[in-house]
Amino acid sequence: MSNEFLKHIKWNSDGLVAAIAQDASSGRVLMMAWMNAESLQISVDTGDAVYWSRSRAKLWRKGESSGNVQKIRAIELDCDGDALLLQVEQLGGIACHTGRQSCFYRRLSTGDWQTTEAVLKDPATMYQHVDKT
């Protein structure tokens, strides 16, 4: 596929663009991560979400260890060109490395963050050799 689309993205000083993953069926926002050009190109080519892990400084093939792969249904770009919105099918129903559906499981209430979502799966059973996918 042509990579003309990469030229319209406003990469930050680290060569990254923010990528929001939204459940294409429920509309729930699952997570926000980052992509570089290579990870976006691979995501487009394969249909599976691949991010750039800033903490590990390497490609992060979402779900490669946990199996919680994100199948991409659509990719949208914002007006400024510096944020992507991925409409995904979240395999396994778990996006967060804590074992929850969404990474946004804490809600501000009475001055602090309150956990609003239970762990669906023990992270210890999700991973074998990596800390986070």
Add this chain to the structure above:
Amino acid sequence: MSNEFLKHIKWNSDGLVAAIAQDASSGRVLMMAWMNAESLQISVDTGDAVYWSRSRAKLWRKGESSGNVQKIRAIELDCDGDALLLQVEQLGGIACHTGRQSCFYRRLSTGDWQTTEAVLKDPATMYQHVDKT
């Protein structure tokens, strides 16, 4: 209100945290912007979304010129503490400075970005003295 919640946020090197605004009713992701501690505190205190404009290097009171204020229904924090998700009521039904409901109005198709959403309101009629709100 206590500002204990600010301590749990992992601010980036510029003192900012990513903030995603989602329509609390429809689930549509409207935009992604940035907040510093002051803008988040004001947002919490007033209930109206206030961002930090990186391009203008000042507080960005969303809708102050266009009237398209975002009424905050909930604020959620992700597992890493470096992204916020705002559930909002978008007054005027327009979040984007281009006059569209959402800033994510371009979709990747056949190798390039295709505009998938019409302008609802001419930006020239939305603003008077600023380029963007």
